[in-house]
Amino acid sequence: MADTAVLPARRVGRETAAPPRRRRRGRLTPLLYVLPALIFYAAFVIVPWVHSLWISLWEWNGIGVATWAGLANYIEVFTDSALRSSLVHAFGFIVFYSVLPIGIGLVLAALVAATPWKAMPLIRTILFLPQILPLVAVGVIWKWIYSADGPLGLDSSWLGDFALAYPAVGLVGTWVSTGLCFLLLLSGIGKIEPSLYEAAKVEGCGPIREFWHVTVPGLRKEIAVAATVTIIAALASFDVVYVMTGGGPGYTTMVPGVQIYQLVFTAGRVGAACALATVLSLLTCAVMYGLNRLTRER
Amino acid sequence: MKIDKMLAIVAVSALAVACAPGSSEAPAAQPTGPVRTGAPAEKVTLSLVSTPESGAAIKAVIAAFQAKHPNITINYTDTNYDDYNKSLNLSLTSDQAPDIALLNSVGTTVKDGLVRSLAAYEKAYGWDKTYPSTQLAQWRVAADGSTLGSGDLYAAPAGFSLVGVYYNKAKAAKLGITAPPATLADFESALAKAKAAGELPLQLGNAQGHAAFTVQLIGQSQDGAENAAKWTFGHKGASFDTAGNRSGAQKLLDWAQKGYLPKDANGVDLQGAVTKFTQGEGVFFIDGNWDAAKIGDGLKAEAGFFAFPGAKATAIGTSVAYAISAKSESPDAAAAFLDFLHSPEASAEEFKAGFMPADPAAAEPETDTVMADIVAAWTKVNTDDGLVGFNNNATATMNDKLTAATQELIGGKSDPAGFITAIQDEWAKTHG
Incomplete structure (x- = not known):
């Protein structure tokens, strides 16, 4: 999201009379303004990204001699069932990281906006707290909560159960994201024209119809932002899974982030890791493009 | 212009990386000349x-x-x-x-x-x-x-x-087990006795795949240390599909199904299991000497240790x-x-x-401590030449594979044959 530097609109037509030299300088000046940011962006985002694209075409352990692999690493990403299923798990996390938090956040924000409470700052802080905790700490805390000697008094650890581990890890994502979505949506509600609500009341709308016909459409932009941030978090999830299950039991909670880490640091297969990372980033871009199309104002 | 710029950036960055990653040459030959023994005299x-x-x-x-x-x-x-x-x-x-x-x-x-x-x-x-x-x-x-x-x-x-079997002497004595089991059958009947008495027979934490120890110990105690080591060391033509390993995988599954293992073993890590064992949960516990101090402090004189039962003493060790x-x-x-x-x-x-x-x-341990038991087991294993390296180190990724595969076996998501195949396939990627 750092690449939103926008060139100032050119004043077409006004400078047509100016000598060619001046016009040329005028065209380059805006570039100068974005240059510092562009240099950093190129050095720390674009070049490493292209570099990892390049490495993904090699079989390389990070230290020794690299051998050309062509597209073999990419073929493996799509044919190896373990790698493929980790991609599926990441997309499944969108339900827990985005859909549930936005849904819960919408309802909470609508409720809170309708009935302003005195305890509001406290509620906001508590709901937002998971956002400011390091995800590793979140993982450690929830690992304990889900364990047999945790506060839930569970019979046996959920994280060791093949059926429960995945939703258990996913719900941590919900817990983390809900506060962010709630705050974003709440601030959005404040910007909705009050007259729309009045009009809805005059038309005889109940609170539920008001929610669907005024609040939700009015929050289109905020929902788009919340979805963008949380979907990226879902697809790039690593910390929570790594700390809580390491991808287990079996491979039930394996996600690309953990797989990439293992490929590089355990298996010594930097090329295959870069291929998986590239596929993941392209898929993320595709999802973001689709999301943008969906939420763009008509 | 936007496209031009982007192309230029891509071209520049492509130039920056257009060579094989890493060193382009094979590692330099090792020096081979004569060497000096004894510490040098200079600083x-x-x-x-x-x-x-x-x-x-x-x-x-x-x-x-x-x-x-x-x-x-x-x-x-x-x-x-x-x-x-x-x-x-x-x-x-x-x-x-x-x-x-x-x-x-x-x-x-x-x-x-x-x-x-x-x-x-x-x-x-x-x-x-x-x-x-x-x-x-x-x-x-x-x-x-x-x-x-x-x-x-x-x-x-x-x-x-050295990896062997810890046991809680007080609990074992209550079950009428006065000496460490000498055979796998003895060990199994001790587990059954413990289960019948309402005790947890075998403590285990498998979140990091430590059930692999159980499979390996059963396997090598039947196949012999020398044969087992061939696979661990990656000798050409070695196979994980041996009578011993098949029995090891089958026993692990049986024990899980009979309730000899904790129900949530897959969700507990090794240190969690050590803590539970020192708190009196479990009669037996397969683990290494690295946890001897913690177990000795926790169970005091009740902590015991023996090399895995078999015709010859074998142990996993590194x-x-x-x-x-x-x-x-x-x-x-x-x-x-x-x-x-x-x-x-x-x-x-x-x-x-x-x-x-x-x-x-x-090694001069105090008598009647768990350390004394461990030293006794260590001596016995060395006499029988029974030390085998960790299967987990057989390849760079074997530990991850054993972790997932034992979790699936205990969780009833795979069977012993599937387990053996999965492990052998992983091994063959490096040594095949």
Whole structure:
């Protein structure tokens, strides 16, 4: 999201009379303004990204001699069932990281906006707290909560159960994201024209119809932002899974982030890791493009 | 213009990377000339890297070594176990490569020419006579750089670990078990007795895949240490599909189904299981001597230990071993330190820190402690030449594979045949 530097609109037509030299300088000046940011962006985002694209075409352990692999690493990403299923798990996390938090956040924000409470700052802080905790700490805390000697008094650890581990890890994502979505949506509600609500009341709308016909459409932009941030978090999830299950039991909670880490640091297969990372980033871009199309104002 | 700019950036960055990643040449040939034994007389500063677990002893060993050779200074640094293993190769290639480095497994250090062959030093110092052959075997690497058990020596052992069976003597006595079981059948009937008495028969934490110990111990106790080691060391043509391993996988599944294992074993890690065992949950517990202090403190005189039952005593074990970096400028001084690792002073320090010394005679535990049991088991295993390296180290990814595969086996998501195939396929990716 750092690449939103926008060139100032050119004043077409006004400078047509100016000598060619001046016009040329005028065209380059805006570039100068974005240059510092562009240099950093190129050095720390674009070049490493292209570099990892390049490495993904090699079989390389990070230290020794690299051998050309062509597209073999990419073929493996799509044919190896373990790698493929980790991609599926990441997309499944969108339900827990985005859909549930936005849904819960919408309802909470609508409720809170309708009935302003005195305890509001406290509620906001508590709901937002998971956002400011390091995800590793979140993982450690929830690992304990889900364990047999945790506060839930569970019979046996959920994280060791093949059926429960995945939703258990996913719900941590919900817990983390809900506060962010709630705050974003709440601030959005404040910007909705009050007259729309009045009009809805005059038309005889109940609170539920008001929610669907005024609040939700009015929050289109905020929902788009919340979805963008949380979907990226879902697809790039690593910390929570790594700390809580390491991808287990079996491979039930394996996600690309953990797989990439293992490929590089355990298996010594930097090329295959870069291929998986590239596929993941392209898929993320595709999802973001689709999301943008969906939420763009008509 | 936007497109032009983007193309230009891509072109520039493509230029910046347009060469094969990593070094383009094969690692330089190892020096082979004559070597000097004994500590050099001039002033030498060496650096040594380790992990806190292994480093506790080595710090004391360094102090003893420096007292003997005041002209040699050894700077010690440590990093926690996981980070250490993941960053070792990078640090060995860097300009600040340490002279002496702890090796937890050979990995690709030999293939990539990161550590120095100790063949000349082994001959000069006579290490092949100092240590029993099985103690050095796991640090011998064949010319291909990945097959272990024969070839040049690349690291010298400092202290040994040993995996066997801990048991709660008080609970066992209540069940009428007065002596450690002598056969697998005895062991199984003891587990059954414990279950019938409402005790948890076998404590286990498998979040990190430690059920692999159970499979390996059952397997090698039937197949024999020598055969089992062939697979662990990656010898061509070896197979995981042996009668012993099939039985090991089947028993693990049976025990899970009969309720001999904790229900949530897959969700508890090793340290969690150790804690539960010291709190009296479980009659038996398969684990290594690295947890002896914690279990001994927790269960006091009730803590016991025995080598896994079988016709011959076998155990899973490895040594913490130190290698000399290929970049070291003072290999002779470093080798003198490695030779010091089997001295009586060093052995005593290793034992104090919980490691088994190369020479069992150097271990003098207090009688009637869990340490005394462990030393007895260690002696027995050495007499029977029954030490086998960890299956988890058979390939770089084997630990991850064993973790997932044992979790699936215990969780009833796969069967013993599927388990054996999955493990053998993973092995064949490296050694096939």
